[in-house]
Amino acid sequence: MRAYLALLRAGFQRQTSYRLALAAGLLTNAFFGVVRTAVFYALYRERDQVAGLDVADALTYVWVLEGLFAVVWAPWFWELAEAIRSGEFVAELLRPGDPYLRLLAFDLGRTLSVLVTRTVPTLTVAALLLPLRLPATLGGLALLGASLVLAAVVSFQLRFLFGSAAFWTPDYRSLFMLVFPVLWLLSGFVVPVDFFPGPLRALVDWSPLIPLLMAPVRVATGAAGPALATQVAWVALLWLGGRAVLALASRRLVVHGG
Amino acid sequence: MNPHPVIEVEGLRKRFRTRRGPVEAVAGIDFRVQPGEFVGYAGPNGAGKSTTVKMMSGILLPSAGRVEVCGMVPYRERKRLARRMGVVFGQRTQLWWDLPLEESFELVGHLYRIPPAERAARLARLEEVLALGPLLAVPVRSLSLGQRMRAELAAAVLPAPEVLFLDEPTIGLDVEAKAAVRDFLRELNRDQGTTVILTTHDLDDITRLCSRLMIIDHGRLIYDGTVEALRTAYGTTRVLVVDLAEDEPVQVQGAVLARAEGRRRWLEFARDEVSAAELIARLLAGHEVADLTLEEPDIEDIVRRIYRGEAPP
Ligand SMILES: Nc1ncnc2c1ncn2[C@@H]1O[C@H](COP(=O)(O)OP(=O)(O)O)[C@@H](O)[C@H]1O
Numbered sequence: 414m415r416a417y418l419a420l421l422r423a424g425f426q427r428q429t430s431y432r433l434a435l436a437a438g439l440l441t442n443a444f445f446g447v448v449r450t451a452v453f454y455a456l457y458r459e460r461d462q463v464a465g466l467d468v469a470d471a472l473t474y475v476w477v478l479e480g481l482f483a484v485v486w487a488p489w490f491w492e493l494a495e496a497i498r499s500g501e502f503v504a505e506l507l508r509p510g511d512p513y514l515r516l517l518a519f520d521l522g523r524t525l526s527v528l529v530t531r532t533v534p535t536l537t538v539a540a541l542l543l544p545l546r547l548p549a550t551l552g553g554l555a556l557l558g559a560s561l562v563l564a565a566v567v568s569f570q571l572r573f574l575f576g577s578a579a580f581w582t583p584d585y586r587s588l589f590m591l592v593f594p595v596l597w598l599l600s601g602f603v604v605p606v607d608f609f610p611g612p613l614r615a616l617v618d619w620s621p622l623i624p625l626l627m628a629p630v631r632v633a634t635g636a637a638g639p640a641l642a643t644q645v646a647w648v649a650l651l652w653l654g655g656r657a658v659l660a661l662a663s664r665r666l667v668v669h670g671g
Numbered sequence: 672m673n674p675h676p677v678i679e680v681e682g683l684r685k686r687f688r689t690r691r692g693p694v695e696a697v698a699g700i701d702f703r704v705q706p707g708e709f710v711g712y713a714g715p716n717g718a719g720k721s722t723t724v725k726m727m728s729g730i731l732l733p734s735a736g737r738v739e740v741c742g743m744v745p746y747r748e749r750k751r752l753a754r755r756m757g758v759v760f761g762q763r764t765q766l767w768w769d770l771p772l773e774e775s776f777e778l779v780g781h782l783y784r785i786p787p788a789e790r791a792a793r794l795a796r797l798e799e800v801l802a803l804g805p806l807l808a809v810p811v812r813s814l815s816l817g818q819r820m821r822a823e824l825a826a827a828v829l830p831a832p833e834v835l836f837l838d839e840p841t842i843g844l845d846v847e848a849k850a851a852v853r854d855f856l857r858e859l860n861r862d863q864g865t866t867v868i869l870t871t872h873d874l875d876d877i878t879r880l881c882s883r884l885m886i887i888d889h890g891r892l893i894y895d896g897t898v899e900a901l902r903t904a905y906g907t908t909r910v911l912v913v914d915l916a917e918d919e920p921v922q923v924q925g926a927v928l929a930r931a932e933g934r935r936r937w938l939e940f941a942r943d944e945v946s947a948a949e950l951i952a953r954l955l956a957g958h959e960v961a962d963l964t965l966e967e968p969d970i971e972d973i974v975r976r977i978y979r980g981e982a983p984p
């Protein structure tokens with residue numbers, strides 16, 4: 414357990430040491446956040462609600478999106494795949510303990526750093542300047558915090574699966590690029606999933622993309638219970654899936670040579 | 672008498688399927704390694720050295736045969752074995768690329784559950800022997816190859832493994848870095864009794880470090896014994912270098928004059944035809960000698976001849 418905590422801390426420190434990247438990231442989030450805010454204000458000029466969301470919900474969505482952007486689409490997205498291709502991943506098989514937990518701990522350390530240095534400041538400033546709908550109680554804020562951390566965990570679990578493609582093909586990036594636009598749209602990074610036509614929305618609500626962005630948005634805007642439950646369920650499912658894939662991949666590596 | 676061997680390999684094989692058909696990388700090898708041995712594992716490129724090391728460290732499944740390390744079947748008990756075994760691959764890093772070296776060591780300490788006081792004590796020693804002090808705050812990616820290899824070695828031995836596998840640890844290193852690595856390994860083996868298997872195609876590593884040499888070629892062990900015995904078995908010609916008291920022609924029965932320079936003569940003779948003692952006696956009978964030395968055959972030469980199939984196995 415201490416080993417995994419040490420990895421978490423190392424990941425956190427590693428990510429926090431990139432000051433310039435942090436400044437650039439905050440600026441990017443601010444810029445796109447302002448653009449999106451303007452777009453949604455325009456959308457809501459003529460009406461009070463769109464697909465059940467009012468303007469406060471929409472603005473909350475915008476700034477949670479900006480805050481989580483670098484967590485979900487982590488800049489180190491392909492590091493695992495690259496380590497697999499270069500053969501360096503084998504080091505993970507030569508260490509005692511659990512490789513999946515080790516990777517999760519280190520990655521979570523990094524995403525927690527992003528949550529602390531980017532997500533929280535971005536949301537705080539936005540909440541001070543704009544009418545967002547954020548929890549007003551300490552308990553509510555704690556639930557939002559938990560939801561953001563769960564989003565980070567699911568983000569790792571999904572990135573792990575995409576990176577694992579490198580065990581089977583050197584062309585893992587092309588494979589991902591094929592599905593990327595769909596993932597981007599369906600996870601709610603263009604418009605809230607609530608805006609989708611009924612059947613599509615119902616389908617997406619049952620997908621592992623919900624925990625990434627829409628669940629934290631829903632926790633922030635008031636529907637905490639079901640959203641958190643969805644996140645926890647997906648963490649558990651992806652945990653099993655990720656470990657199964659890792660077991661298959663290790664088996665393959667050990668048979669065919671790294 | 673013999674303690675239980677640290678490594679037991681029996682009929683070990685690995686066959687890879689490639690686009691150009693199957694490749695028998697390791698074609699049935701047998702050996703045992705006792706605790707505290709320092710074994711050099713040599714062979715030309717593609718001979719099967721890395722494949723053997725991978726099977727012994729549990730990251731490669733044998734196609735046939737048996738391998739046991741510390742009484743465990745490596746690929747089946749990899750995680751348990753990991754606590755008792757260190758592995759360094761020359762071309763791959765096992766440190767955390769983006770973290771300062773110091774933090775990598777700290778993580779190794781946690782992963783291997785080394786008590787903090789003990790970790791600090793061992794690290795202090797390693798830092799001194801491997802001159803790591805100035806590197807501790809540097810991220811691994813910024814280290815030079817020689818610096819990184821020293822760091823890899825330190826990380827690999829920090830958990831005090833019983834057995835250490837090194838796959839080409841001196842590849843690409845300059846003379847100074849090579850010397851540092853060799854000194855460190857010699858001391859480790861002598862003082863800690865760590866069993867070391869050193870894969871290399873640099874025979875200098877082996878003659879300077881190893882009590883035992885194994886040579887693999889085309890997946891087969893073609894030599895397993897001491898460096899001395901290899902010289903005896905394959906190095907048929909030895910050279911007696913003589914400094915004569917006076918510049919005079921020399922003729923000794925059983926030896927051929929290979930070279931002459933001033934009063935120095937190089938006399939070549941076959942090991943199985945005449946002993947050095949006998950030759951010296953004959954020489955002293957007819958000449959006054961100021962000094963003499965015996966040159967054993969160059970191990971590089973012998974091994975090169977073995978690879979080329981010139982020396983009979
Ligand atoms: N994963 C692999 N797939 C196919 N062939 C391999 C693989 N690994 C090694 N080989 C082949 O097996 C032989 C032995 O390789 P290796 O053990 O790396 O040799 P060495 O380390 O002695 O240079 C070579 O012919 C090499 O091309």
Ligand SMILES: [Mg+2]
Nearest residue numbers: 720721722839
């Ligand atoms: Mg090799």
